Amino acid sequence: MRGRSDRKPAKTSLWATIASYGRLLTRPDTPWTVKAILLLAILYLLSPFDLIPDWILGLGLLDDLAVVSLLVGWAIRLASRQHQVPPENKE
Numbered sequence: 001m002r003g004r005s006d007r008k009p010a011k012t013s014l015w016a017t018i019a020s021y022g023r024l025l026t027r028p029d030t031p032w033t034v035k036a037i038l039l040l041a042i043l044y045l046l047s048p049f050d051l052i053p054d055w056i057l058g059l060g061l062l063d064d065l066a067v068v069s070l071l072v073g074w075a076i077r078l079a080s081r082q083h084q085v086p087p088e089n090k091e
Contacts (some may be wrong), residue, residue: 041075
């Protein structure tokens with residue numbers, strides 16, 4: 001098929017992924033907005049306040065997972081935009 005890469009996605013462990021987010025958080029060239037979003041995700045995980053209380057079986061943990069996933073995804077999207085090189089003007 002055209003446009004598809006034959007390379008398989010690299011498999012990484014959960015801890016390696018968390019460590020890469022930690023490195024992103026501590027790098028000096030990471031934009032402050034990305035750092036703030038990642039810190040907000042950490043604070044949400046540690047906070048006793050949730051959108052859905054944790055004592056509701058399954059749903060309480062599911063909302064934590066959803067909110068943190070959205071925040072981390074947003075931070076990674078912002079960080080990847082910062083590191084993209086604009087195409088050169090060809091005249």
